[in-house]
Amino acid sequence: xxxxxxxxxxxxxxxxxxxxxxxxxxxxxxxxxxxxxxxxxxxxxxxxxxxxxxxxxxxxxxxxxxxxxxxxxxxxxxxxxxxxxxxxxxxxxxxxxxxxxxxxxxxxxxxxxxxxxxxxxxxxxxxxxxxxxxxxxxxxxxxxxxxxxxxxxxxxxxxxxxxxxxxxxxxxxxxxxxxxxxxxxxxxxxxxxxxxxxxxxxxxxx
Numbered sequence: 676x677x678x679x680x681x682x683x684x685x686x687x688x689x690x691x692x693x694x695x696x697x698x699x700x701x702x703x704x705x706x707x708x709x710x711x712x713x714x715x716x717x718x719x720x721x722x723x724x725x726x727x728x729x730x731x732x733x734x735x736x737x738x739x740x741x742x743x744x745x746x747x748x749x750x751x752x753x754x755x756x757x758x759x760x761x762x763x764x765x766x767x768x769x770x771x772x773x774x775x776x777x778x779x780x781x782x783x784x785x786x787x788x789x790x791x792x793x794x795x796x797x798x799x800x801x802x803x804x805x806x807x808x809x810x811x812x813x814x815x816x817x818x819x820x821x822x823x824x825x826x827x828x829x830x831x832x833x834x835x836x837x838x839x840x841x842x843x844x845x846x847x848x849x850x851x852x853x854x855x856x857x858x859x860x861x862x863x864x865x866x867x868x869x870x871x872x873x874x875x876x877x878x879x880x881x
Contacts, residue, residue: 687802688736690716696777697735701792704734704785706721731792734781735801738789741778742804745771749811761880768815772839776868779843786840791796809836820880842871 694715698707710731713720727733748771752764759767772779781789790798812835813828846868848856854864 684726687718689725689824691718691726692733692737692740695730696737699734699737699777699780704788721867728794729792731789732794732797734789735797737802738781738786739797740777741775741781742801742808744803745775745778746807746811748774749815752815753811753818758830761820761877764815764819765873765876765880766782768812768876769869772842772872773867773869774869779839779868780847783840783843805816812836816880823880831876834879835875838875842868845871 691712694712695707697715702711705868707730709723712730713723716723725830727736749768752759752767752771757763793801795846809832813825813832816823816828816831817825846866848863853863867871
């Protein structure tokens with residue numbers, strides 16, 4: 676009975692997070708309300724609060740889910756049985772990051788506010804998933820890059836994870852930002868999540 680109840684709760688939480696993520700594709704974080712999320716689901720607004728106390732907790736759930744998915748991609752790289760060189764590993768991690776558009780967007784735009792307005796037990800779940808990402812990222816490096824040691828892995832990690840937070844704003848500038856850059860003649864090259872990730876890793880690992 677307890678297992679069935681947990682499965683039901685998890686399924687309902689997933690439905691709420693799916694609805695919120697769908698809204699996030701077209702609306703800004705500040706614009707999304709619990710009422711908006713309710714209209715995208717089978718839940719009333721009060722019933723959503725049975726699963727998440729704040730809008731920020733819903734986004735934190737999405738972010739945790741995103742890191743868990745990324746962890747699976749990193750595990751696939753580790754378990755592939757292939758020994759990758761710098762170029763091959765940079766491409767493999769770039770492909771895994773290309774699939775995590777929502778992770779990059781939330782991390783870049785609203786992470787501090789989301790963490791600050793979520794219960795500590797949910798924050799611990801997120802931090803645990805994030806920690807596993809760090810460990811798997813380093814394992815990818817140690818397994819594939821010839822001659823790399825733990826110190827170098829940590830240096831690359833401390834460079835890469837903060838860098839991740841800047842990828843989404845650069846790849847997806849707003850029309851207003853582009854207009855301002857054009858006005859001051861600031862050069863801007865259209866690029867992709869894959870390209871920015873690949874170039875950075877190739878640079879720091881070479």
